[in-house]
Amino acid sequence: MRITLKKARERKGFKQEDVAKLSGISRSYYTNIEIGVKTPSIPVAKRIAHVLGIDWTYFFEEKCSSREHSKEVS
Numbered sequence: 001m002r003i004t005l006k007k008a009r010e011r012k013g014f015k016q017e018d019v020a021k022l023s024g025i026s027r028s029y030y031t032n033i034e035i036g037v038k039t040p041s042i043p044v045a046k047r048i049a050h051v052l053g054i055d056w057t058y059f060f061e062e063k064c065s066s067r068e069h070s071k072e073v074s
Contacts, residue, residue: 005034008052023047033059 009019020030025044032038033048040048040059049056 002034002036004054004058005048005052008054009034012052014051019048019051022051 009016014022016031016034017027020027023030023044024047025040029038030048033040033044042056045059046056049058
């Protein structure tokens with residue numbers, strides 16, 4: 001789980017649905033980003049970061065989530 005992302009959302013008093021709507025993405029996609037199943041594209045990362053007041057490069061500090069990586073290796 002991307003703890004920083006969840007904490008930033010909670011600090012703002014947002015539900016996952018709120019962040020998704022403000023970022024122009026589906027709630028399910030946002031949920032997958034927050035739990036580390038998906039890594040957003042750069043434009044989506046920038047929109048989420050703007051909504052939450054975090055640095056957009058946070059999403060790319062790790063190459064990708066372990067779940068996403070294991071699918072690429074298979």
